[in-house]
Amino acid sequence: MFRGEHDYQLDDRFRTSLPKDWRADLRHGGFQTRGWDHSIFLFPWEVWVEIEKRIAEIRITDLKGDLIRRFLMGGDECWLDAQGRVGLSAPLRTYANLQKDLVVRGVGRYIEIWSRERWLAYQAQKFEPDLVAKVASELNLDI
Numbered sequence: 856m857f858r859g860e861h862d863y864q865l866d867d868r869f870r871t872s873l874p875k876d877w878r879a880d881l882r883h884g885g886f887q888t889r890g891w892d893h894s895i896f897l898f899p900w901e902v903w904v905e906i907e908k909r910i911a912e913i914r915i916t917d918l919k920g921d922l923i924r925r926f927l928m929g930g931d932e933c934w935l936d937a938q939g940r941v942g943l944s945a946p947l948r949t950y951a952n953l954q955k956d957l958v959v960r961g962v963g964r965y966i967e968i969w970s971r972e973r974w975l976a977y978q979a980q981k982f983e984p985d986l987v988a989k990v991a992s993e994l995n996l997d998i
Contacts, residue, residue, distance in 0.1 A: 857961030862971065864955050869948060870940040871957055871968065878939045887947055888930025890967055892977055895943065895951050897933070897966040943968065 857880070863871045873881070886903035890896035898906065910927065913920030931944045943953065956971035969977070991997060 856963060857966050858963075859961045861959045863957045863959050865943070865948075865953060865957060866940070868942065869945075870936070870942045871959065872938070872940050873935070873959060873966070874961075875939060877961065877966070878935055881935050881941075884932060884934045885941070886930055887933050887941070887943065887968075888927050889947065889950055893951050893970075893973060895947050895953075895968040896930075897941065897968060898964070900932075902964050 857877055859874065861874055863873075865871055880899045881897075884900045885897050886900065887895055887897045906927070910920075910924050913924055915921065930947065933941050933944075935941055947953075951968065952970050952973060953968070954970060958969045958971050958974040960967040960969070960974075
């Protein structure tokens with residue numbers, strides 16, 4: 856389970872580190888693909904295989920399903936190096952507008968990678984406290 860939010864940077868070979876306690880879950884590799892709102896999703900290989908099986912069940916004539924298939928299948932298999940870094944592909948870096956400063960977030964079964972600038976803007980727009988409280992209530996998560 857991935858939890859937390861960490862600041863990292865892209866190195867000159869377009870790699871980023873990941874927290875040490877997350878690395879064991881990626882020991883069999885992972886799959887990086889487009890995420891929502893111009894982030895990158897990084898799934899442990901075992902989680903990605905489950906998603907891929909569900910995607911494969913979508914009928915080719917299902918246009919909504921085809922949209923998701925085309926969106927998510929644009930990624931790459933990836934591996935951690937000996938220092939716990941993962942390389943981020945050029946198309947995904949462009950999609951997420953990654954330059955140097957990153958935010959790496961644990962979101963349960965997967966990881967999100969954001970440009971720090973885009974993450975701060977997203978938070979300001981989407982995490983307005985009254986809206987979060989309203990959505991929590993709708994999901995029966997009143998605290």
